[in-house]
Amino acid sequence: MIKRLINWWDGRFERRFSAVFPPNFNNPHDENSPYALSLSGKLLLEHQLPDDRHTLLENKYLIKIPAITKKHFDYACNRCGNRVQRFFASWPCGCGGACVYCRKCVQMGRVSCCSYLYIWSGQLVGFPRVERACAWEGELSWYQSVASERIVEAVDGQSHLLVWAVCGAGKTEMLFAGLERAFAEGKRVCLATPRADVVRELRPRFESAFPNVSIVARYGGSEEVDEGAQFLLATTHQLLYYARAFDVMIIDEVDAFPYHADPMLPYSTARALKPEATLIYLTATPRLDLRIRSHLNLLPTVFVPQRFHGHPLPVPVFHASFDLKKRNVPKALKTWLIEKKKADRRVLLFAPTIEKAEKLKGEIPGSISAHSEDPDRENKIRRFRQEEVDLLITTTILERGVTFPSIDVAVLDASHDVFDEAALVQIAGRAGRSPEDPDGDVVFFHDGASDAMVNARDSIRKMNKLAEKGGE
Missing domain, CATH: 3.40.50.300 (P-loop containing nucleotide triphosphate hydrolases)
Incomplete structure (x- = not known):
């Protein structure tokens, strides 16, 4: 009974947005468009679309869905998944009356009852198969090697995995083999973390390790634009801009604030994944929900209790x-x-x-x-x-x-x-x-x-x- 309840709870986001976002909304029979790479997998507002958006809509390269829907007396935001009514408010938007908008995700651009979200529905975008993409020549410890093998298995099996590794275990290096496998198979990868400072620190490390893979880093205040990068480094808030985009998703520091405290972020993470995808959690301090799922064998887990250099953790x-x-x-x-x-x-x-x-x-x-x-x-x-x-x-x-x-x-x-x-x-x-x-x-x-x-x-x-x- 407990396992069934947890499985039901884990699937709540998938059920919620699957009613709005079809599992596969791409039409492989359409001819490709020059916008395919830059728009595929994105969840966009009208002002973020190209100038010839009307042509794209007429040719069904784009589909649109209501940004906010109403059922009975309750509103639901289809971008951030918010259903808490106190986070909705009205404003005079100029559409002929007061319009309801979502306050929960307003910092990402206002969405209201009279606005739409746009999703690419043209041909599926293929990414290059980059053989031997990893240029890192270091060696892994025994614990790191075990975790690395499990990550590769998760990438191959399109499964979920919790990597529970102590601070300083070398989680980034453990990812390299799995990322290399993903890029060799032409998969698109996202590593998301709640903190912008972590994104800035990780970028040069991944650029050095994967010099032949297109990498973009996105966080609040960054000026980079994702025109279809194969590897996205981002804060978890940036996932609000994506839908059915990634073959491999890695959530680093999954227990950090605000990810564990804001349902909007796990919702957008689940929506950013393709229907058949790999999801890997990285953390040294998993929260209770992850520990319970791991203990009940509902979430495969690999444990790394040792730092990469073999010395113990400093005791406070x-x-x-x-x-x-x-x-x-x-x-x-x-x-x-x-x-x-x-x-x-x-x-x-x-x-x-x-x-x-x-x-x-x-x-x-x-x-x-x-x-x-x-x-x-x-x-x-x-x-x-x-x-x-x-x-x-x-x-x-x-x-x-x-x-x-x-x-x-x-x-x-x-x-x-x-x-x-x-x-x-x-x-x-x-x-x-x-x-x-x-x-x-x-x-x-x-x-x-x-x-x-x-x-x-x-x-x-x-x-x-x-x-x-x-x-x-």
């Missing part, structure tokens, strides 16, 4: 600091930073809020801060990575998906609600990622240890024990 040290509510820079933190400066160590310091990060920057000489509201954060992160700066103060935007060589990590007010177990495990995983310096320090400064702190430390110790047993 708890440091009581009962003046942290009274001082911007508590005495314990100040003493610790002085010790690190003397030891010539670079530090990544996490603050619970943007306001706190800015105050810390003002009181700690030689430090810089980077957070979600900082327009220069990309440049600051680059400077820290290139060792031009020794102390970077940040928020949870850098808790995962980024790698800095030879750093120690500290969390100020680690018992704050913003730092849940997953966040603290990921933050601890920023230290010790380099084989030359695998033993970075991790310190949680607190005024009373939280359950999340204790659970994060226990989880890291458990991973280290599993890796040790595997090594034996």
